[in-house]
Amino acid sequence: MGSSKIIYEKAGEALYSYEHPSGLKAFVIPRPGYLKKYAAFATNYGSIDNEFIIPGETDVTRVPDGIAHFLEHKLFEQKDGNVMEKFSRLGSNPNAYTSFNKTVYLFSCTDRFDENFRLLLDYVRNPYITPESVENEKGIIGQEILMYQDNPDWKVHFNLLKAMYEKHPVRIDIAGTIDSISRIDRETLYKCYNTFYHPSNMIVLAVGDVDPENVFRMVESTIPHNKPRAPVNRIYPEEKAAVHSEFIEERLAVSIPMFRIGHKGSFFGEKGIGLLMYEVAVKLALELLAGRSSELYEQLYGEGMINSSFGTDVSVEKQYAFSILGGESPDPLQVRDRFCRALEEAKKKGLDRSACERL
16 A cells, blocks of 8 residues: 655645545645544535536436535435434534535544544445435425525625626536425436545545554555546536626615625636646735735725625636625625726736735
């Protein structure tokens, strides 16, 4: 069993890695002396992956929106009970989440790491889905969808994505809609599981006071030694560079208007260091233009045009890229106009190098 080690001297940390014969990649970041230990088992599969060609097939498979999130919920149910109770008996704190492009199962613990880790590897690899449990889950997730429809922060975020994107599924709520989840069945869930939960499409990460070789041995002995599989051919609609709509307004019960301003990136198809450098550059630019130490932020905050809720965010992936700033304001349109003026000024004069070095 061969593993490798990379030392990051500036961070004072080391990263150990190992590739299982199945193609599963495992990583460990040792933190000697740390009380808590963490582990995650993740698949390269998220809410935007609703149209694809299964390896070995030629036909396109189209599945209902929200199925990745639905599948995440179902994996916690096992034939012998809910896996949350098993983690609880081991004294750990389990969780899971689905994003646009990944699904992650994780836990944290202070003791009995090996038992918790084996349980994590076991339950994610062994789904138990019945038609009855699927129908029951539709009601649970349906309530979750309705709850988020009443959440102003959630609504303003997805309204922005709908304004930026006309066709790309990143504009769709991760949980789907009441209509889309009504079309999910047991067979489709298993089809998505067998397509995207192959070890070669997954990674394992452990962080804490753990022995990397011990973690890799558990992965080696637990994961079947199947051959790696070809990548899934994911299909995304062609998206124009321009935004779909410049402005969306919706009225909800809030004390101060909430807003988001977005920029739709066009850095598509890249991966690795190029993608990372682009993301870092955009984050730095946003921080210099509208971060808490910027002149614009101080002016807007001093005038009461923004408050402590104001912030920025950048999301850069191979399939999409966007940057966001927003929060609460009595006059969101004025904030937008003043940010745009600051942006145009920066284009003419450039960014402050000394301020960049301070960040």
